[in-house]
Amino acid sequence: MNSAPKTGSILVVDDEASLRETFQFFLSREGYDPVLTAATFDEAFSILSSGPVDLVISDIVLHEASGIELLRRTRQNGIDSPFIIITGYPEVKTAADALRYGAFDYIVKPVDKDALLRSVRLVLRQRQLERLKSQAEEERERYRLLLDTVFKSVTDAIIIVDDELNIINLNAAARQLFADLLPGCTEGTNLSATFCSAEFSTLRTDLLRVLQTGEEVVEHRFECNTIDNKPKILSICTSPFCEGGDNRHGAVLVIRDMSVRCLQQRSRCSSFHRFIGSSDVMQAVYTMIENVGRVDTTVLITGESGTGKELAAEALHRESSRNRMPLVKLDCTAIPENLLESELFGHKKGAFTGADKDRRGLIMQADGGTLFLDEIGEISAMTQLRLLRFLQERTFYPVGSDTPMVVDTRVITATNVNLKEKVQQGTFREDLYFRLRVIDISLPPLRRRNSDIVLLANHFVRKFSQDLKKPINGLSDNAIKLLLSHDWPGNVRELEHVMERAVVLCPGVTITSNDLPPELARSDASPEPAPELHLVQPPPPAAVPTGGASADAEAEADTPVAASHILSVLGKCGGNKAKAARLLGIDRSTLYRKIKEYHIDLSVISLE
Ligand SMILES: Nc1ncnc2c1ncn2[C@@H]1O[C@H](COP(=O)(O)OP(=O)(O)OP(=O)(O)O)[C@@H](O)[C@H]1O
DSSP: OOOSOBSSOEEEEOSOHHHHHHHHHHHHHTTBOOEEEESSHHHHHHHHHHSOOSEEEEESBOSSSBHHHHHHHHHHTTOOOOEEEEESSOOHHHHHHHHHTTOSEEEESSOOHHHHHHHHHHHHHHHHHHHHHHHHHHHHHHHHHHHHHHHHHOSSEEEEEETTOBEEEEOHHHHHHHHHHSTTOOTTOBHHHHTTSGGGHHHHHHHHHHHHHOOOEEEEEEEEEOTTOOEEEEEEEEEEEEETTTTEEEEEEEEEEOHHHHHHHHOOOSEETTEEOOSHHHHHHHHHHHHHHTSOOOEEEEOSTTSSHHHHHHHHHHHSTTTTSOEEEEETTSSOHHHHHHHHHEEOTTSSTTOOSOEEOHHHHTTTSEEEEESGGGOOHHHHHHHHHHHHHSEEOOBTOOSOEEOOOEEEEEESSOHHHHHHHTSSOHHHHHHHTTEEEEOOOGGGOTHHHHHHHHHHHHHHHHHTTOOOOEEOHHHHHHHHHOOOTTHHHHHHHHHHHHHHHOOSSEEOGGGSOGGGOOTTOOOOOOOGGGBSSOOOOOOOOOTTOOHHHHHHHTHHHHHHHHHHHHHHTTTOHHHHHHHHTSOHHHHHHHHHHTTBOGGGOOOO
8 A cells, every 4th residue: 555645636436335435445545635426427527517537437327327428428518537437237339438438448347456556547647747748838838928028029139040041030129120221131031141241241250150159159249321321330149049849950149229329328418407518528528427427426527717617516416316415515715714614514612713603514514415615726734634534434523523423425526726736736635636536527628619619609698688688699600700719718607708798788689799899809800791692782891890899880890791681581571571670679760771771682582
């Protein structure tokens, strides 16, 4: 006897109680569990219908029906439990019926125990194997579905080829990629021929190498062009591919389109936080701020006065995870040196004359956020030391206190002096210098980014015309020429002030060279040529514009521009003078006067 329970449930069906119990006892003793019994057809059928039974041992004679009928009904109802039919009266017909309905065995009474046990073992083992097989199939199907879903849904292009480089399979992303690069490539296409051009030869080489060596070729990137000539950067991994049973082999190409990310990285911004500027140097600054903003490190911002160091500090704070906490700013030169320490670190009541109550310093006020210290090169040796200690230990002592304070404040500093020189001269601590400039962001002077001047000038014109409620719509070519030829020692701040002044002074709707300060005027600034087509006679030669010129002289200097501008506005308004005058910001009689004065030929108005 084997006492270990054996897998599989057995149902014994016999209308004779003694036989049922004998079978049950005998099978249970052999370790089968559970061994169920049923006395009638209905009872047996109900057990079989209510859950799977691994083996039915049924007498052929049941009181009101037969074991063969039970077998037939169970098969009819889709129940596949194996049957061993026991009979006291062996007949060809019942044996044939039993076989026909799929009985596993047909045993004649008196039942030989060993023969029965052999049969039972066999049935149950087969049953168990079938169960394992169907479990494995289910598992495989689930896995296949999973892979299929992944294959279809990934954004990487996946292409499977055989050993002759014919495409066996490709996913939706690969179809899309091919549609952009090599239309017509699909299942069955031979990539050996398709990838023969120099542009795609890398892919072909990779595939061949994988097929030859059976080893993966790990990621590398290559450049190509789409059919409409857009550049693409593709990252490729090629691996061997073996297909289970039939030993077919080939390779899998996984291609990731990196162009989007690269384009995003490269895409030019003309503004970033409060910065305006699309030059390469400013793009580099934006990228740096984006990258450094997220890292909680000390940053030193350098650059000439007016280059936007404060804007950079703001942008760094906005880009950081501290952006919901305060950004506290301090211009270190704005506070007398003897008060700077207390301003920064706070003080205790009575720490010095006038300290009539405890005061929280700015470092504490910026807890969780950022402290921006402008003009850091100007702080005293003592403040340098205290700042260094704070940066090293993240704790500080308010003036007059011996209780250390712990804060989580990020420090960003800025200077327009050469701190390195100060270090060499011994006026700035080298250890602090290195602490401060863990990251150094250098803002380029305006003269190194000429392409931003017009962008910035227009931005400021828009800003000030809104602030001052003056409808100014742009700058004349002459004015732009002067702006571009200036050296901008005061950088963007200087340009900002120049444009504010120009908006204030501008008598019309366009900023002209005469609205700019005299120091911008250059002897080579010549008036813009008149568009001959639109003027019957060229206007009188314009004087070289100088700041502080009279209104008449100004008008004269920019006559061609004004004339062409009037003409263009008239064109836009379809020749409607009232509308044009409104747009130009002048009254109708002035417009008539100017048309006459500038000899504008209305017959040539091109209607836009
Ligand atoms: N790229 C820019 N786009 C728009 N405005 C700018 C830009 N750079 C500077 N500005 C403006 O110029 C002025 C000066 O900028 P900011 O105070 O940030 O310069 P700074 O380098 O800190 O100057 P300083 O060294 O004198 O303190 C500000 O009004 C600022 O808004």
